[in-house]
Amino acid sequence: MPFVKRNAEGAIVAASHEAEGDCVEEVSEEELQASGFLDRLAGSRGGEAGQLASSDLELVRVIEDLVDLLVDKGIILFTELPASAQKKVLHRQQLRSRIGGSLDLLGDD
Structure with missing residues (x-):
């Protein structure tokens, strides 16, 4: 599980695979993704790699x-899906x- 650092507003501003420095709060990978941190990181990479990560x-x-x-x-049936x-x-x-559904990845499309 990743470890994160949050700002004063509680937003994730840094992440690490290990507890180090200011990244001491352990969160699930799903929570890290849901926080929007990975979106912001992918967007900052730019180029096709960043676009691909964002589209994923x-x-x-x-x-x-x-x-x-x-x-x-x-x-x-939901139960027909594999257990994982x-x-x-x-x-x-x-x-x-x-x-609270604050992720609006689809927008108004």
């Missing part, structure tokens, strides 16, 4: 919404509900 994060949300739609329409996929989807849903 956006595509994750699209896939989540697609799974929800297929389940809602009865096309697939179920666990990951449920964990991301819990994270998103805790942060």
Whole structure:
């Protein structure tokens, strides 16, 4: 699990694979991703690598919404997904509900 440093507002401003320096708070990788820190980092890289990383994060949300739609329409059963996929989807849903849906990766598209 990664370790992070937060600013006065509580936003993650640094991350490390190990507890070192100011990065002493351990968080899950999902929480780190949900915080938007990785988006900001990818955006600061620029170029095609940064664009690809950013689009990966956006595509994750699209896939989540697609799974929800297929389940809602009865096309697939949630329990038909592999156990590891179920666990990951449920964990991301819990994270998103805790942060109040403030991630708007899809915008108004």
